Amino acid sequence: MAEKSVNNVSLEVRSLFHRAVDAIERGNYDYAITLLEKVLEREPTFFDAHKALRAAQLARAKSRPGFLKKLFRGATVLGKAQISIKKNPLEAILLAEKVLTEDPQNLQAHKIIAEAALEADMPQTAILSLEYVWKLNPTDRDVGLKLADALAKVGRWQEAESILNGLQRVYSDDLEIAQKLRDFSARVAMEEKGYGTFGKEGSSFRAALKDQHEAIVLEKEQQISKAPDAAEKLIQEYEKRLQAEPDNLRLIRTLGDLYAEKKDFDRALQYYQRLRALEAGVDPALDKLIADITARKYDQMIAALDQGSPDYEVQRAQLIQEKQNYLLEECKRRAERYPTDLQIRFELGTLYYQAGKLNEAIQEFQKAQAHPHRRVQALYYLGCCFCSEGDI
CATH class of the missing domain: 1.25.40.10 (Tetratricopeptide repeat domain)
Incomplete structure (x- = not known):
């Protein structure tokens, strides 16, 4: 079943969603979570609501570190969610979300959401949890493969390839990883040369x-x-x-x-x-x-590299790093030149986050919250930054 955006839900659900986002921005996380749980009961495939709920869960945990986890026992709920993955994946997701509301770092709940979301053909929802688990353990073979497949499903081929490259360094003799990496690398090369979207029905x-x-x-x-x-x-x-x-x-x-x-x-x-x-x-x-x-010029240079060269991976990694450095520095210059452009602030926050510069990313995402079309994404990334810093 296809995931829905804010434009694909009813006016009533959309109104609840916007009220929840406003509550997050005011720091009223309990109310926001209550509203978002109602939203997801009505529209379980509403991806923006899943993302906002994750932001609220992380933000509430940061504001009250350690308190809720001591009071909450989610084993029974997770057991029921595990059983529901195949026969009713949407119910499994909602049950696991209730666990994350009280314990946003619960790895089992994240894994259940990811598995159930993939079962329900909701790759973006799966990515939310898989990325969290993967960041904590970037050598987990099963999680890495699922994350790569989910990223590829939504067209994020370069990120998927990067995940597989990391796995291959750990599991150098794994034939499944090697074959999947070859397939994904070929697709990335097609995308870089501009052949990825032409001719699709x-x-x-x-x-x-x-x-x-x-x-x-x-x-x-x-x-x-x-x-x-x-x-x-x-x-x-x-x-x-x-x-x-x-x-x-x-x-x-x-x-x-x-x-x-x-x-x-x-x-x-x-x-x-x-x-x-x-x-x-x-x-x-x-x-x-x-x-x-x-x-695009950097992508062209990467695509032109000789894959048979013994230092291909080194050259490719160097160009990718140069591209990332350029994009970050260039975006910083644009932010200085256009200080009130909130879209640029969001872009800069994302680049800082990808570079691991969390303090700088937090500052930009806090500014980007005022962008009407970036509020949920900015709040979600703020939660991820706080979690990565160990504040939760």
């Missing part, structure tokens, strides 16, 4: 991408791929026109887009940076575009 670039400009570019790229000379002809025409109109911002932007479509990222960046210099103003969308194109 029912696929829609405009529906899949929130950024309208990126959607337009990718749709044009698909059209150009059917006529290989079209992009080159347009580039020649526009560059000739640009000689006569050197300050034509539309031409410069279009040339940058066309070179990006051809995956000539160096030339694309030259035009985008020229555009930024000519505009001499504040354009956060253009700054983000430049960062995204630079990230």
